[in-house]
Amino acid sequence: MRLADAVRIYLATITVPNTRATYAAALDRLVADFGADTNVALLDREPDRVAGWFTFVWGGKAPKTFNIRLTALAAACGYWREQEWLAGDPLVRLRARPAPPDTSKALSRDRVTEILGSDTLLRERVLWHMLYESSARAEEVLMLDVPELDTANRCAVVTRKGGAREVIAWQTGTARLLPRMLVGRKSGPLFLTDRRARPSVAKNDVDPVTGRARLSYRRAAELFEIHTSQYDGGPYTLHQLRHSRLTHAAEDGASTPVLMKLSGHTSVRSLAKYARVSDDALRRYQADSDPAARRRSGR
Structure with a gap:
């Protein structure tokens, strides 16, 4: 060939x-x-x-x-x-370089909207919407099975770090896309690979109807980084969707208990890095709370 x-x-x-x-x-x-x-x-x-x-x-x-x-x-x-055009691995001498992702920075609301509204596969759109809207960890969402979804109430129970079982909830963006991805599917992993699973894959990680396997974190992260490499400051990480949602919720005035429920954290100290208000949010707050501005507007 x-x-x-x-x-x-x-x-x-x-x-x-x-x-x-x-x-x-x-x-x-x-x-x-x-x-x-x-x-x-x-x-x-x-x-x-x-x-x-x-x-x-x-x-x-x-x-x-x-x-x-x-x-x-x-x-x-x-x-x-x-396709049997190649027998071995020509890249055997090469290794990926360590590149610690910058997960300390939340994305702007406009950038999140741009990513979520982009033209990509339906599976990715559902995953990215769910990760942002629920602020759940990618590992938690990728382990979901279809029977665990409560689509009527827009929620599901996930296994958090440490093994605790907690509810995550999503919003309209996910709710609108989810039925289109499931197309009536009632069993198996929620997010599936594009191809049939190999015989060595565990049974509970395979959809019995399509024969496809559960989408791995590595592949999901890879697809997101590839898609966001076009943006300034990209590529981004899946964790930044979670980080961004928690930061935006904090900017909108969400209480500490709500932020802890959203994040799944049990320690207030762990929320500190997510509750950092952005420069734009600071300027908005100062403008909205300026006494002189209220007097000028007649408030």
Whole structure:
């Protein structure tokens, strides 16, 4: 299989435009530098060359960029192995670079609205809406099964850190999208992978109707980072959706007990990093509470 054709066929399987464009940046460079007519199977025989090429092209970039390009190539190689165009792993010499995410910063309301309203797969839209609106941890939401949902009351019971079982609740955005994703499904994990599960996957992580597996945290985080890499300050992390919701709730005047219930924290001290008011919120508060402004407006 020609490398150019292998890349074209793989990219055609990606339905999300932003993801396809991000992956194409790495794969098109691979074709340009290795040659369109190169047999994709030959990449197996030159892992040192592939590693050297990749490091030369992206080694000087930020760890996040380096890792996103590596993820794109790894995903393509995985697909090519499934098609039996590739036998081994040409990326065996490469490792992702440590890039601690900046989870200390909440996103602006406008940025959250932009992300939640973007054109992407329905599964991702439901997940991102639910994470923001409920402020639950991604690990908690991804472990939900369909029978655990109370769609009428817009809530579900999740297992928190430490094993406590608590209710999370969502809002209209999630409520509108959820039925479209479930399409009548009554069993299995709430969020599923795109493909059928391997035989080694645990039974309770597989939907008995479709045969697809539970979506992993790693894959969910990867998709979110790829999608948000286009934004200033991106890519973002799934944790920032939770952080942003708690910060916005604090700015809106939510009480400490409400914030603790939203976050699942049992210690007030743990809320400190989420209750930091943004610069915009501070300016809003000062303007709204300015005595002179109230007198001018006749209040």
